Amino acid sequence: MPAGLVISAPASGVGKTTLTLALARAWRHRGLNVQCFKSGPDYIDPAFHAAATGRASVNVDSWAMDRAGIAHLVSRGADADVVLAEGSMGLFDGVAARGVSGTGATADIAELLGWPVVLVIDPSGQAQTAAAIAAGLRDYRAGVRLAGVVLNRVASPRHEDLVRRALNDAGIAVFGALPRHAEISLPKRHLGLVQAEEQAEIGKLIDEAARFIAEHVDLDVVLQSAAKWSPQPAANGLNVTPPGQRIALARDPAFSFVYPHMLEAWRAAGAEISTFSPLADEAPDASADVCWLPGGYPELHAGKIAANARFRSGLRAFAETRPVHGECGGYMVLGAALTDADGVRHEMAGLLGLETSFAKRRMHLGYRLATLASPMPGHQAGARLRGHEFHYSTIVAQPDAPLAVVHDATGAVIAETGSQRGRATGTFFHLIAEDR
Template sequence: MTRAIIIGAPRSGSGKTSVTIGILRALARRGIKVRGAKSGPDYIDPGFHTAATGLSGVNLDSWAMSPDLLNALAGNATEDADFIFLESAMGLFDGIPAGQGRTGSAADLARLYHLPVLLVLDVSGQSTTAAAVAKGFATYDSDVRMAGIVLNRLGSERHRKLCSEAIEALGLPVVGAILRDPTLNLPERHLGLVQAGEYADLMTHLDRLADMVEKSLDLDAIMALAAPFSPSPGSFENALQPPGQRIALAEDAAFTFLYPHVAAHWRQAGAEIVPFSPLADEAPAQDCDVCWLPGGYPELHAGRLAAATNFRAGMARFAETKPIHGECGGFMVLGEALEDAAGETHAMLGLLGHSTSFAKRKMNLGYREARLRAACPLGPQGALIRGHEFHYAQMIATGNDEPLADLADGQGNPLGASGYRRGLVSGTFFHAIARSA
């Protein structure tokens, strides 16, 4: 029987990602089959979970995924894991106003699967006040049970004693206490953590986090807090279906944001993913049925992409007879031009008519539901697709292509037309997660 626990916190930046990765790596080093999961639309942390454990990470998103799809993904995750540690996005209860159990918060998953919570508290700048925070979490929702507390960023042994005694007086066990150590922080950039695949010495850093966890947390107590995890039978009916039998997938430092569950389902459904690297000036294999440019960081590599003549010619040739779709960064590359952070403009593929700028930055963030105006690799005309936007780039020229979809936010408020399509080419800033249900 697989056991699971949610790792939550009052807010982003509390240290729950480092704690999660450290626990995953420490248990994997013990030979325990352990898997990481992430609530909400985060495509970076699952890469660290995978590296730490050797088992692929998974997103479980209660807003974007139907209950049947959630159950199917959760059920798959239990098949070869003894333990699952489900890391919360943002604060534990943070989501959007939506139907019961569909807010996108990790608390939805705690209620749905009756999973206990290991609460990570950043206690820098406070001592016994941490007990008030812990009590608030313990009593806020009777269906979400706080099973244990990890104190993070402690300044001293005295600091630990003050916090621990106040919290344990409430009946909440403190199962970990981590001293402040900035060297353990994972580097960040504008969309979150620097990705796992970009570390030259990734395993060294993961092992340092595991060493910290072994020293600072009671891992045996934490494993004992985990609860049996046996999701109800589910269905992949609302998963994103493979857009073709052979899918040419851009995959390198500029194109990295493809959800693990999307690629896993494509393969499970019988599709073959054929990766290629635009940064290595590779073109999509011409015997593929469709080409997919995922999001990533093209703004950091715009000059190399502009100079990749074989990639550019191969994409133009592919677009003549077969569909191409780009998401977020991929959408930017499909356009006419991309202005980087330094204000230098680089020619992109020109398969769509828009241009984007990273010099004029403005954060766009939130859940989205898209109704497709025409068939494309995301689905048939009229299909409703749920996902999210998270980007800083801005549109500086719109071009004259047809809109791809009508967009609404997570609460159904119309946001207008989104993305573009021209011939067999389509793209949007919107990241697709699942079909709406």
């Protein structure tokens, strides 16, 4: 029977991902099968999880997914020895308005699955106050159980002793304390961590993190704190419809932000996926019946994309007879032009009139609920789609017919409506699920 834990923290940037990867690899070195999940709309961390465990990781999201969908995704851990769900942001951080089964907070997943929480606490610049924060998180919400804490970036033995004493007085177990160790820090970029496939030394980095964690954290006690868990088969899987029978999917460092559960759901429904690389100047498979361009970092490769004539002409030819859809960065590439951070304007595919710019960065972040005004691949007009938007581009022009009426998680209408022209459609949000 698997043992389940949630890895969380009071805030972002405290060390959740590093601890999750290190625990997974350390237990794997001991011969255990480890399954990871990511709570919330993060498309980068699951690839790191897979690198650490050798098993595919997927996102679970209480705002966008119902309980049956979450249970369906988590049931893949039934044959594992240990199951770790890595949280996002702080333990209770979500949106103000409840979604399908929660607010998107990590605490929702912990309560829904009945798994205790291991908190990563960074006591930099404080001592006993760290215990007050941990106690507050422990007591904030009934149904969420704290297993213990791991201290990260401890300044000295004296500092550790002060924090440990305070946590002990509060009745909170300390599983370990990590001194500052820059060598295991994971590189970051403006949308989060640099992607796993971009790091040639990722295996060595995770091995070093596992060695470091094994020296400073009691792995046996952490494992003993996990909840024994017997997954129940879900009556219904995730509500995801493939956009076509044979899907040409752009896939390279410029187009890599796609949720693993989406691809799995497409394949489970019988769809075939053929990948192509716009950066390698490849065109979509001519035998496909739909083309899908996910998000990524097109702004870092805009000059190359603009120069790749075979990709652009092939995409245009494809769109003459079959639908093409782009999400976020893919949407920008379907547009007329993209201006990079240096102010250089690059011509894109021109299937849509969208023009975007990174010269003046502005963050767009949050859950999105879209009601389609026009069909898009896999979904009819009137469908209600749940997704998440995260980018720093500014809209210079968005002249085409809006694809959808889009609301944020509070119900406010937003300007990023997506676009539709001919057989081309695009959205700034990344699709997670369709409302049943």
